[in-house]
Amino acid sequence: MRFINSAIAGVLPLVPKPIVGHFAQKYIAGETLEDVTRVIAGLNREGFMCTANILGEHITTIEEAEKYLNSYKEVLSSIREKNLDMNISIKMTQLGMGIDDGVCFEFMNEMIRLSENLNNFIRIDMEDSRYTTKTLEIHSKFLKNYSNVGTVIQAYMRRSETDVKDLVKLKANIRLCKGIYIEPIEIAFKEREEIRKNFSHLLEMLLKGGCYVGIATHDEQLVDKAYQLIDELGLSNEKYEFQMIYGVTEKLRDKILSDGHRLRIYVPFGQDWYAYSIRRLQENPAIVGHIIKNIFSFR
Ligand SMILES: Cc1cc2nc3c(=O)[nH]c(=O)nc-3n(C[C@H](O)[C@H](O)[C@H](O)COP(=O)(O)OP(=O)(O)OC[C@H]3O[C@@H](n4cnc5c(N)ncnc54)[C@H](O)[C@@H]3O)c2cc1C
Known part of the structure; x- marks a missing residue:
């Protein structure tokens, strides 16, 4: 599975943007200043x-x-x-x-x-x-x-x-x-x-x-x-x-x-979230397994 994950990580740039977006939510506060300040206010509270x-x-x-x-x-x-x-x-x-x-x-x-x-x-x-x-x-x-x-x-x-x-x-x-x-x-x-x-x-x-x-x-x-x-x-x-x-x-x-x-x-x-997300996902092949699942069940 590790090998498959790593191999898939290499072709991540070909994965449809909405799927990357789904996983990116975890790593990115959003596109706007309002998004990031809302997320940070929450983290500050924690x-x-x-x-x-x-x-x-x-x-x-x-x-x-x-x-x-x-x-x-x-x-x-x-x-x-x-x-x-x-x-x-x-x-x-x-x-x-x-x-x-x-x-x-x-x-x-x-x-x-x-x-x-x-x-x-x-x-x-x-x-x-x-x-x-x-x-x-x-x-x-x-x-x-x-x-x-x-x-x-x-x-x-x-x-x-x-x-x-x-x-x-x-x-x-x-x-x-x-x-x-x-x-x-x-x-x-x-x-x-x-x-x-x-x-x-x-x-x-x-x-x-x-x-x-x-x-x-x-x-x-x-x-x-x-x-x-x-x-x-x-x-x-x-x-x-x-x-x-x-x-x-x-x-x-x-x-x-x-x-x-x-x-x-x-x-x-920020708006340039796509390239950043691809890098984060490539760093963590374990997540790629979930992406594979999503690719095959995505509607
Ligand atoms: C706050 C911060 C600022 C940084 N700034 C810079 C910088 O200015 N320049 C630069 O070159 N690098 C920067 N980095 C990135 C850094 O150099 C490493 O590439 C990155 O943090 C992974 O190294 P690690 O020490 O976490 O060890 P790793 O061995 O890579 O990771 C340890 C464990 O953390 C988990 N993990 C790591 N990454 C992920 C992920 N994306 N998703 C899920 N789990 C993951 C995994 O369980 C992994 O086993 C920064 C990292 C942090 C945390």
């Missing part, structure tokens, strides 16, 4: 913090980047109006990185400045390896003027240990995740256990180095390892947070919260 992301990564013009900037500004206004416990996660390619890096810097600067006025925070998501150096450089530039910005380190990248050493010096606010893009073996660990080992190692470096860490994983082994480290270092729960993606491993997420840790849910929304 005790979760959130971070919102507008779906859509591949843009080709600065006009499109400006549209995303304006949409993100609307998200900020909504956070204030509705008094939500949430911040914003942004992919810099969405604000023009790779098209005009100068404009992207200005757009990001505007978002960070506006969110600073609201005592809010901007997380710069980490994209594929073409952007790693640039993202880290821009992030450290922002740190000279702002404290309400942080970025992401991917445990599968071989360079991450060196990057973490630099980030510890800056006492940066870092989300640590495994990494989601397909990278060549020369620059990235490929084995599950190697990635886990590096995740634990980097987490230890960051926590011991006094960085605030967003521990972003659904992997129970890594959650246990994090618990152990937090305990050993005697950290109070405002020094770190766990992070998970909306709709994923909800039991584990509830357990972490009831164990007394803080947990932030990454909530994507």
Whole structure:
């Protein structure tokens, strides 16, 4: 079944959109700002913090980047109006990185400045390896003027240990995740256990180095390892947070919260939900089995 699921995952892009939509509901708050703020208000009531992301990564013009900037500004206004416990996660390619890096810097600067006025925070998501150096450089530039910005380190990248050493010096606010893009073996660990080992190692470096860490994983082994480290270092729960993606491993997420840790849910929304959903579904072949069933019973 595992093989069949993986094979089907490869042809998911051919699955009719309404079927993908049916499964996507679990992972996406909806298409509009109203949808996402309603979902986040509900998660806040359950005790979760959130971070919102507008779906859509591949843009080709600065006009499109400006549209995303304006949409993100609307998200900020909504956070204030509705008094939500949430911040914003942004992919810099969405604000023009790779098209005009100068404009992207200005757009990001505007978002960070506006969110600073609201005592809010901007997380710069980490994209594929073409952007790693640039993202880290821009992030450290922002740190000279702002404290309400942080970025992401991917445990599968071989360079991450060196990057973490630099980030510890800056006492940066870092989300640590495994990494989601397909990278060549020369620059990235490929084995599950190697990635886990590096995740634990980097987490230890960051926590011991006094960085605030967003521990972003659904992997129970890594959650246990994090618990152990937090305990050993005697950290109070405002020094770190766990992070998970909306709709994923909800039991584990509830357990972490009831164990007394803080947990932030990454909530994507927007009209570009289709490509995002395909990626999430490809990551979890077990769900593909349900899709197969649906394909054959779909009317
Ligand atoms: C809050 C957050 C932010 C992230 N930001 C980035 C980023 O900026 N850049 C980046 O490259 N990557 C990012 N990621 C993705 C991350 O790198 C991993 O690809 C992803 O989280 C899966 O790794 P894992 O640690 O959960 O371990 P895995 O071993 O992949 O998953 C552990 C278990 O979680 C469950 N699970 C995982 N994914 C799904 C799913 N889609 N549906 C259902 N169950 C699932 C499965 O039961 C699986 O066995 C982020 C992840 C999170 C949680």
